[in-house]
Amino acid sequence: MAERTVNGPWSVVITGDQWAVLHAHLFPGDGDEHGAILRCGTARSARGTRLLVHDVVPAVDGIDYIEGSRGYRKLTAEFVADTIDSCAEEGLAYLAVHNHGGRDGVAFSRTDMSSHERGYPALLDINDGVPVGALVFAKNAVAGDIWTDDGNRHSITHLRVTGRPQLTITPEPVPARTADPTYDRQTRIFGDRGQAILADSKVAVVGLGGIGSLIAEYLARLGVGELVFIDPDRIDPTNLPRVVGARRADTWPVLQDDARPRWMQRLGARLATPKVKIAARVAHQASKTTRITAVPRSVVDADNAALLTDCDHIFLAADSALARRLVNSVTHQYLIPNTQVGSKVTVIDNDIADIFSVSRMSSPGSGCLLCNGLIPASRLTEEATSEVQRRRQRYVDDDTVHAPSVITLNAVAASRAVDDWLMTIGGLTDPDVSADHWVTYHPMTDEVVENEPAKSPDCRHCGPSRLALGDGSKLLARP
Ligand SMILES: [Zn+2]
Numbered sequence: 473m474a475e476r477t478v479n480g481p482w483s484v485v486i487t488g489d490q491w492a493v494l495h496a497h498l499f500p501g502d503g504d505e506h507g508a509i510l511r512c513g514t515a516r517s518a519r520g521t522r523l524l525v526h527d528v529v530p531a532v533d534g535i536d537y538i539e540g541s542r543g544y545r546k547l548t549a550e551f552v553a554d555t556i557d558s559c560a561e562e563g564l565a566y567l568a569v570h571n572h573g574g575r576d577g578v579a580f581s582r583t584d585m586s587s588h589e590r591g592y593p594a595l596l597d598i599n600d601g602v603p604v605g606a607l608v609f610a611k612n613a614v615a616g617d618i619w620t621d622d623g624n625r626h627s628i629t630h631l632r633v634t635g636r637p638q639l640t641i642t643p644e645p646v647p648a649r650t651a652d653p654t655y656d657r658q659t660r661i662f663g664d665r666g667q668a669i670l671a672d673s674k675v676a677v678v679g680l681g682g683i684g685s686l687i688a689e690y691l692a693r694l695g696v697g698e699l700v701f702i703d704p705d706r707i708d709p710t711n712l713p714r715v716v717g718a719r720r721a722d723t724w725p726v727l728q729d730d731a732r733p734r735w736m737q738r739l740g741a742r743l744a745t746p747k748v749k750i751a752a753r754v755a756h757q758a759s760k761t762t763r764i765t766a767v768p769r770s771v772v773d774a775d776n777a778a779l780l781t782d783c784d785h786i787f788l789a790a791d792s793a794l795a796r797r798l799v800n801s802v803t804h805q806y807l808i809p810n811t812q813v814g815s816k817v818t819v820i821d822n823d824i825a826d827i828f829s830v831s832r833m834s835s836p837g838s839g840c841l842l843c844n845g846l847i848p849a850s851r852l853t854e855e856a857t858s859e860v861q862r863r864r865q866r867y868v869d870d871d872t873v874h875a876p877s878v879i880t881l882n883a884v885a886a887s888r889a890v891d892d893w894l895m896t897i898g899g900l901t902d903p904d905v906s907a908d909h910w911v912t913y914h915p916m917t918d919e920v921v922e923n924e925p926a927k928s929p930d931c932r933h934c935g936p937s938r939l940a941l942g943d944g945s946k947l948l949a950r951p
């Protein structure tokens with residue numbers, strides 16, 4: 473059977489919490505061999521096929537994982553049968569896992585491979601053609617042998633742990649390629665390896681207003697390889713004080729002048745440059761190698777939402793509950809971390825009651841925006857209703873509410889959000905900072921408030937009903 477690369481390279485993604493459980497089970501310190509099964513969702517895209525770990529089923533030593541007749545140890549037939557049945561019922565891929573000794577490199581033994589050849593054709597059949605296979609771990613390395621129903625076998629390029637810090641584990645140590653000297657100053661912080669992670673990253677920014685435009689610029693200047701910008705709005709004269717890269721000419725000031733008749737102002741609004749185009753212009757000026765996809769449409773529409781599903785991170789800078797619901801669900805369904813950012817000024821009886829900037833980074837499987845009450849059902853209904861009305865009337869009368877806003881507040885949130893992400897992917901996050909921290913800065917009282925998101929176990933987004941199902945579940949988008 474030939475090993476070929478079909479559907480791009482294959483990889484595995486696991487959450488930080490699952491990784492902690494799996495690693496402790498395989499390496500309890502006894503130097504012995506242990507086993508488990510990972511049940512996984514699948515996500516296919518032009519960038520490759522990812523197996524997303526839905527859950528870890530540890531094999532109990534001496535009961536599920538016993539002495540083998542051919543190899544050293546094996547999973548019992550009963551344990552395999554039970555687990556493959558549950559995979560078949562739920563449409564999940566099956567990955568048997570064990571560990572070898574060693575540290576930074578690992579490969580299957582001859583005995584491992586011949587046991588795959590004896591067993592996997594039948595398992596693939598029982599699993600209705602959904603992939604089956606195996607992973608073998610050393611302390612800091614992993615190799616894979618995945619079987620698919622087109623008769624191919626695939627090795628894996630890496631396993632990604634989406635916790636903080638984010639880890640990428642490979643079969644053998646991979647030498648870092650030398651970074652472009654343009655990035656000399658930042659490679660002194662992140663190293664060639666860190667710069668390569670940035671260059672290989674695909675990052676989405678949803679909402680390219682005040683905060684999103686800053687994030688877009690930061691990401692491009694850092695040397696992120698691929699950027700996806702999504703926002704249906706065009707620039708408006710009142711955005712000029714905040715949207716970086718926006719020029720007065722983008723707003724058609726001659727038409728949008730207050731002295732002009734209403735129809736002329738509307739024409740100006742319709743001719744104004746889309747915000748994603750402005751962000752793309754800035755990003756292009758900052759980096760000639762960054763690939764940019766600029767989508768001047770709503771992220772809530774299914775085609776646009778699908779663009780998020782193979783990103784490595786999503787920055788959510790759109791102030792809409794529908795966008796929050798979509799991005800939040802994608803994070804847990806596809807194991808892609810997100811950072812929700814915003815700034816807000818609360819006015820009560822014409823007095824400024826509070827001003828804050830907020831950055832909330834959510835790792836897959838951790839407490840999310842939904843279980844922390846940040847996607848209010850009432851706002852979802854309101855937004856959906858006004859959207860339906862807008863489409864019925866077939867024209868858009870500018871009913872935008874202009875909330876108070878200032879560039880400095882936005883910069884605090886944008887900076888904090890990109891900083892958290894950089895530390896996480898650059899491996900610089902202190903191991904003690906394992907959980908997600910949501911940070912709010914209140915300049916009026918000079919306070920920084922941190923809170924750890926709570927997790928409700930049955931949450932429809934971060935709980936088992938959606939976690940890591942990938943392409944096996946519908947997106948929460950408009951068809
Ligand atoms: Zn082995």
Ligand SMILES: [Zn+2]
Nearest residue numbers: 840843931934
């Ligand atoms: Zn949740």
